[in-house]
Amino acid sequence: MNDNAAAGGEDRIRSVLETYAAAWKSGDLAAIAAAYHDDFTLHYPGAHALSGVHAGKIAALTVLADFSRRTSRKLVEIVDIMAGLHRGAIIAREQLGRDDAAVEVERVLVYTVADGLLHECWIHDADQELIDRLVGPA
Template sequence: MTAPTAFHRYLDALARGDMDALRATLADDVVWHQPGAHSLAGDHRGPDAVLRLLGAFMERSGGTFALAPTGPAMDNGDLVALPVRFSAQAASRTDLAMSGVDLFRIAEDRIAEVWLFSEDQPAEDAFWG
């Protein structure tokens, strides 16, 4: 399987909200590098930690967190980059809406590592607290 094919399995599972299928796309030793200086920032290691992080985004945004590709996925060997737009709302905070780039490293047909880049990291930090 190519890196883009493995990556698209992840995107499809995410779009369907299928957590079992999503977990299957993650390597046992996956590392998700969540940028910033907020309470969810840091390195999240293993599928359980990554799924907890994604769940926290939904919980803290009252289920409004959304991520949408804004262009095609681009691959270079085992790396896949995706331009995205993400948003979330919370009653007690200014809405979050910005562009970013998500970079994935694929190994043995699964996501091994993820780096995220946000258009306005201070605004994202303020939103997630």
Template sequence: MPSQDDTRLTLERYAAAWLKGDLPTLSALYADDIVFTYLGQHGLAGRHEGKPRALAALAEFTRRTGRRLKAVTDVMAGPNLGALVVREAMGPDAVEVTRVLVYTVRGGLMRTCTIYDEDPALIDRLVGDKPL
């Protein structure tokens, strides 16, 4: 059974690791069957099922956008879902955008992640239409 405390603690651990650039901890917090969903019209949009595919999509998204975490502005948690609100710089002009990453957490692991972008058109341009 999911719990608000489990969600909050997991997301706080994730946020702290992300701010430190601690990739092994970030990866360890993903369940083996995690599903990443990127919204938008770009080549990485859609579902990426399983840890290897989700991590590959995440790495490719980072490569294409040049994204850099600037801040985690909010950590929100409920009994079913949690979210991180982050500021990231992207693209050659380092445009800062707000992103909301919504997670399902169970047993201290992230099971799903859906990413909502402040400027979907910018993300579509930066990522391009080439699939993974």
């Protein structure tokens, strides 16, 4: 069941995102993985090897792990958490690339929530061309 205004809306979505953000900040991989719904879907834009729609928790987590491996991704900070009646968002600043050539980029992650878990995500990168370059061609 999709959490929405009738089921607690903003507060419920914000709570799920805050729990997820806390796990992300602490690097707690088990808690991060536990935040995803089994039916999680990741929408990854761009023109790179990981672009596309990845359905299912295992498929999405595999893609996210591959992204981290390819980009040497490190969370710098959670800039903001926002919640509305139907969706929430996390704005994150991440360091991408090897230390000698690392750059920081802001990413907006828009989520839906179902059953108290992250259900769907659309990623919006401030510099899509950079992401495409770092991840590599499709």
